[in-house]
Amino acid sequence: MKVKVISVLEDNYMYLVIEESTRDAVAVDAAVPKRLLEIIRKENVVLRAILTTHHHWDHARGNEELAQLFPGLRVFGADERIGALTHKVTHGQELTFGAIRVRCLFTPCHTSGHMCYFMWEDDSPDAPALFSGDTLFVGGCGQFFEGTAEQMHTNLTQILGTLPEDTKIFCGHEYTVRNLKFALKVEPENEAVKEKLAWARQRDDQDLPTVPSTLHEEFLYNPFLRLTEEPVRRFTGRTEPVEVLRTLRSLRDSFKKPKERPNPQAMLAFDWGLLGPLLEKK
Ligand SMILES: [Zn+2]
Structure with a gap:
């Protein structure tokens, strides 16, 4: 089983899972059909199905186009x-x-209909893979748009947290650096957070993805999977795990986004918009 990691849009991940003996393939969160078709052609595989984690446009908007291109696509x-x-x-x-x-x-909370997909191949030495959408991220968890802290707690501790520890985590967004900066604020003494953040920054500089991680690694640095650890409790001022999670997520919501990188084209358009009318008057 081969997983192609495809970066799309600003920070989304789309995946193509390939069965190497038959060249059959399954896409996860097919947001950008053009990019997916390129990979399908290059890898010479047949797309059998799309698995969508949730209905948000940046995960599902390619479905209609692909369904038209491949009649009978599931x-x-x-x-x-x-x-x-x-x-x-x-x-x-x-x-x-x-x-x-x-x-x-089924992991409702980010949206009320969010599904994660756990994949493996029988008789294969490869570790299993989890496509966690916007429920579990490298170093973080998704926002609670349509659910509660109780639901996310069940998702993280009972549904995803009980999978084999060698499970590879393929999540829906590249939020790793920002997540780990927050994790470091939560646990300033946690060496695993420091190491992973340094590594993630390097990957970011080289424009390389930080997926997959493993569930085992996530337990070491992801504060949302460390709700009973003393520093995490102390940071939130709570002890009951659901309350620790609720507080942690709301603090993460207000954790400042890094400054957007300037987009030269947008800047040019902006400058012209500002200066154009002035220049024309002359
Ligand atoms: Zn989403």
Whole structure:
């Protein structure tokens, strides 16, 4: 099982999972069809299905176009709002695509219909993979747009947190540096946070993805998976895990975004917009 990591839009990840013996492939969060088609051609694979984690446009907006291009394409997800959905899946449901096996893990909170996908191949030495969408990120967790801290607590501790520790985590966004800066604020003494942040900054400088991580690693530096650790409790001023999580997420919400990198084209357009009329008057 090969996973192609495809960076799209500002900081999204789209994935193409390839079964190497048959060249069958399954896409996860097909937001940008053009990019996906390039990879499909280059890898010489047949797209069998799309698995969508949630209905947000930056994860699902390519579904309709791909469904038109590939008649009979199956689109899986847990939310009626997902475009071109053909198969609504439920928690624990298992899917098979050739040798690729998928278990659907329902994790409502970021959206009320969020599904994660746990994948493996029977008789393969490869570690399993989790496509965690906007529920679990490298070093962080998703915003609670349509759910509660109780739900996210169940998602992180009972649904995702009980998977094998060698599971590779492929998440929906490249938020790693920002997440780990926050993690360092929460646990300034945590060496695992410091190391991962230094590494993530290097990857960022080279424009390389920080996915996948492993669940084992996440337990070491991701504060949202460390709710019972003393420094995390102290930082939030809470002891009950759900309350620690609720407070942690709301502090993360207000944690400042780094300054946007200037986009030279946008700056040019802006300058012309400002100066153009003045110059024309002359
Ligand atoms: Zn989202």
